Amino acid sequence: MPPTPGVPVAALQQFLAALRSKDFQGAKALAFQILTDEPGNEMVLRSLPVINQQIKAAADRLAEEADSDDDDDDDDDGDVEEEAEGVGEGSDVDGDDDDDDDDDDDDDDDDE
Incomplete structure (x- = not known):
């Protein structure tokens, strides 16, 4: 179908080029212009x-893709929380034996 005088040939060429390059947003805008x-x-x-x-x-x-990225982030956060929980359990980070401090307090009460 040859272009009619009302539509500039350049607009039709741009429209077809947008379709070929899969620029569908651009093709849609050109379609409405045409x-x-x-x-x-x-x-x-x-x-x-x-x-x-x-x-x-x-x-x-x-x-x-955004949903799958969010799911991946949730998994990563869970791993970090599990690692952080492991630090406090059974380990004495500051080097003081907290149980000994309680015993020392009891000993001080006995001396008085």
Whole structure:
């Protein structure tokens, strides 16, 4: 279908180039520009549902990747918490034996 006088050839070329390079957002913007000049452009009208489908699929992929990244972060946080819990259990970080301090207090009471 040859371009009609209402639509600049450059706009159609840019539209097709955007489709070939899978720039679906750009193709959609160009499609609306073309439809402003020629509302009945069959090629653009047939392309819009496919463009919208591709944009939605890309958004779904991004959302899915974001969800999987969040899941990975949760696993990492759990590991850090488990390691932090292990430090306090059964280990004396400051070098003082806390049990001896309690015994010393009891001994002081006996001396008085």
